[in-house]
Amino acid sequence: QKVTVEMLDHLEHLALVDFRDAEGVERLQKAIQFADQLHEVNTDGVEPMDSVLEDRCLYLREDDVTEGNCTNELLKNAREKVEEYFVAPPGNIPLPKLEERETFLQRS
Amino acid sequence: QVSAALKEGHVSPTELCQRCLSLIKSTKLLNAYITVAEETALKQAEESEKRYRRGQPLGVLDGIPIAVKDNFNTAGIETTCASNMLKGYVSPYNATVVQKLLDQGAVLLGKTNLDEFAMGSGSTDGVFGPVRNPWSYSRQYKEKSASKAHSEDKESNWVITGGSSGGSAAAVSSFTCFAALGSDTGGSTRNPAAHCGVVGLKPTYGLISRHGLIPLVNSMDVPGILTRCVDDAAVVLGSLAGHDPKDSTTIQDNFKPFELPSLTDVSKLSIGIPKEYHAPGLSSEILALWSKAADLFKNAGAKVIEVSLPHTRYSIVCYHVLCTAEVASNMARFDGLEYGHRSDMNKSTESMYAATRREGFNDVVRGRILSGNYFLLKQNYENYFIKAQKVRRLIANDFVKVFGSGVDVLLTPTTLTDAVPYMEFIKEDNRTRSAQDDILTQAANMAGLPAISVPTALSERGLPVGFQFIGRSFQEKQLLTVAKWFEKQVKFPMIQLEEVKRHDHNAFQHQKSASFS
Numbered sequence: 001q002k003v004t005v006e007m008l009d010h011l012e013h014l015a016l017v018d019f020r021d022a023e024g025v026e027r028l029q030k031a032i033q034f035a036d037q038l039h040e041v042n043t044d045g046v047e048p049m050d051s052v053l054e055d056r057c058l059y060l061r062e063d064d065v066t067e068g069n070c071t072n073e074l075l076k077n078a079r080e081k082v083e084e085y086f087v088a089p090p091g092n093i094p095l096p097k098l099e100e101r102e103t104f105l106q107r108s
Numbered sequence: 109q110v111s112a113a114l115k116e117g118h119v120s121p122t123e124l125c126q127r128c129l130s131l132i133k134s135t136k137l138l139n140a141y142i143t144v145a146e147e148t149a150l151k152q153a154e155e156s157e158k159r160y161r162r163g164q165p166l167g168v169l170d171g172i173p174i175a176v177k178d179n180f181n182t183a184g185i186e187t188t189c190a191s192n193m194l195k196g197y198v199s200p201y202n203a204t205v206v207q208k209l210l211d212q213g214a215v216l217l218g219k220t221n222l223d224e225f226a227m228g229s230g231s232t233d234g235v236f237g238p239v240r241n242p243w244s245y246s247r248q249y250k251e252k253s254a255s256k257a258h259s260e261d262k263e264s265n266w267v268i269t270g271g272s273s274g275g276s277a278a279a280v281s282s283f284t285c286f287a288a289l290g291s292d293t294g295g296s297t298r299n300p301a302a303h304c305g306v307v308g309l310k311p312t313y314g315l316i317s318r319h320g321l322i323p324l325v326n327s328m329d330v331p332g333i334l335t336r337c338v339d340d341a342a343v344v345l346g347s348l349a350g351h352d353p354k355d356s357t358t359i360q361d362n363f364k365p366f367e368l369p370s371l372t373d374v375s376k377l378s379i380g381i382p383k384e385y386h387a388p389g390l391s392s393e394i395l396a397l398w399s400k401a402a403d404l405f406k407n408a409g410a411k412v413i414e415v416s417l418p419h420t421r422y423s424i425v426c427y428h429v430l431c432t433a434e435v436a437s438n439m440a441r442f443d444g445l446e447y448g449h450r451s452d453m454n455k456s457t458e459s460m461y462a463a464t465r466r467e468g469f470n471d472v473v474r475g476r477i478l479s480g481n482y483f484l485l486k487q488n489y490e491n492y493f494i495k496a497q498k499v500r501r502l503i504a505n506d507f508v509k510v511f512g513s514g515v516d517v518l519l520t521p522t523t524l525t526d527a528v529p530y531m532e533f534i535k536e537d538n539r540t541r542s543a544q545d546d547i548l549t550q551a552a553n554m555a556g557l558p559a560i561s562v563p564t565a566l567s568e569r570g571l572p573v574g575f576q577f578i579g580r581s582f583q584e585k586q587l588l589t590v591a592k593w594f595e596k597q598v599k600f601p602m603i604q605l606e607e608v609k610r611h612d613h614n615a616f617q618h619q620k621s622a623s624f625s
Contacts, residue, residue, distance in 0.1 A: 003482075015436065015481045016443075016462045017474040024475060031432070031479040031539065037425045038495050041502065048497030049504060051327050051357070052556030052581075053314050059356045073200040077447035086445050093456035 121171030125153035140278035144218040170213030175288040178219035181320040190234025193468030203320020220275030229545035231274020239274040242282040247604040252570035267527040270303035277304040290332035295549025297332025298561040302522035302574025313556035317352030325434040338592040371593040375409035380515035384420035417506040423551040429496035436480025504555040518578040526567035563600040
């Protein structure tokens with residue numbers, strides 16, 4: 001089954017990256033096809049494995065502040081900042097819908 | 109050897125550093141380095157020299173020039189991951205492994221080239237261009253291709269390093285440093301090690317801290333070690349392994365650094381040959397070498413048996429799903445707000461994020477993010493992501509069964525063929541290539557097991573072929589002991605570099621004698 005334009009649009013929204021061209025879409029198609037091979041394996045009664053260290057206890061540090069105060073260091077790498085704030089453009093504005101966006105998907 | 113030379117004053121740390129720096133300059137064509145930290149390296153070398161003069165070196169690694177893959181954070185030095193997304197990003201901190209090396213007095217020469225965000229198996233897909241395998245310029249390779257190459261072809265005949273830690277492998281192979289850090293998620297340290305004729309060690313997951321290593325797949329990434337001989341790898345491992353409170357996925361067991369014994373008696377060893385590793389595409393040459401390698405052990409009295417890891421062929425599919433899923437999550441942090449590239453688009457937060465990411469990531473990275481998001485959709489989660497996690501357990505269990513039956517170490521080829529010419533490699537896309545090239549190395553990451561690639565012999569084209577040993581969890585000492593014995597038996601030839609390194613053959617004799625331990 002081919003992936004629908006709605007699905008591609010949905011993915012572009014979720015990932016906030018673009019497919020860019022037909023090759024990008026083809027790449028996804030092939031990736032899905034490749035992954036479908038998993039269904040050949042019988043996994044009845046098998047538990048999913050999150051980590052190879054699942055039999056061990058995770059190490060948790062004490063809840064004490066031992067380092068920090070590096071505001072200046074961290075702000076150095078940000079392009080837009082005001083005093084000690086990172087500046088972002090206005091939020092709560094959703095990405096334009098497919099018809100209004102400049103995206104390759106419009107042409108499909 | 110070089111460490112002893114430093115101790116006895118035959119050569120000084122600053123001299124050593126300068127030679128390496130000048131060698132880096134004369135081998136620029138290889139494109140192994142993204143950033144060369146000349147000033148800081150010389151300062152570190154000077155500090156080291158002071159310590160040697162006082163007779164108080166910090167250890168074996170004091171004064172030793174090393175290189176670090178550009179996906180490790182290095183304070184004050186640009187860390188790019190070979191991506192536009194992080195161009196200009198200067199790390200505010202050192203990755204734990206980098207810090208540990210510096211604490212031992214190592215001299216950090218620079219950051220090495222890789223595939224963008226460590227995604228790839230050729231070190232060809234970074235924004236700074238591909239890395240060239242130093243063996244492309246070796247007498248051994250040239251002699252074998254003499255009949256076919258005309259002078260115009262010679263330029264385009266160069267072969268890839270493999271990836272994604274190609275820069276690190278090339279740096280060690282071309283003598284510009286004595287050890288390098290790579291990362292290994294699907295084979296990214298062992299693959300280029302095999303193609304460049306150096307030792308590539310992937311430690312057990314949880315042994316070495318990942319704090320400061322820009323993550324690809326949190327459940328499989330490990331820092332990798334590249335050196336010219338197995339003993340050196342053991343030394344570096346000794347200084348890096350151990351619990352790190354800043355990385356809660358490192359185990360808390362006490363780690364004791366070890367020196368490798370020189371095995372003389374292998375009769376108590378049981379070597380397993382997994383038959384599924386005779387994968388489609390394995391060159392007949394490597395198949396023959398595999399047989400010879402097995403015979404080496406047999407003739408020395410070890411028990412060599414064929415074993416089965418039935419789910420091997422699904423390892424790469426499983427990896428594909430889990431990797432893209434984790435990548436989709438890990439790459440979400442790159443939004444332009446706090447660090448890295450930021451787009452000029454500022455109509456809304458979302459559109460700024462979208463524009464930043466389309467400008468910053470290359471096709472490979474974007475492709476994996478999109479695929480990952482697909483597999484993580486509610487309607488696909490169970491069928492792809494959870495399914496892959498179940499298959500992962502089956503793959504890990506395959507190994508448990510085999511090691512449980514008395515096998516000590518597995519012996520397999522590291523790659524399917526020797527290094528291919530760049531022009532040929534780029535004919536297929538990144539995902540296809542990765543799927544083909546990672547087949548023999550990937551399963552060890554799935555199961556979290558330690559694995560090492562040891563340079564074994566030269567192919568008919570005069571290029572290195574490496575073989576891989578996979579060991580039991582946290583049994584690096586046993587793994588490396590076997591690898592060292594093997595290394596001694598095969599006597600892999602030294603690279604005879606020509607064109608790239610035009611200067612001073614004699615002056616570099618010290619460095620050419622390979623190891624530092």
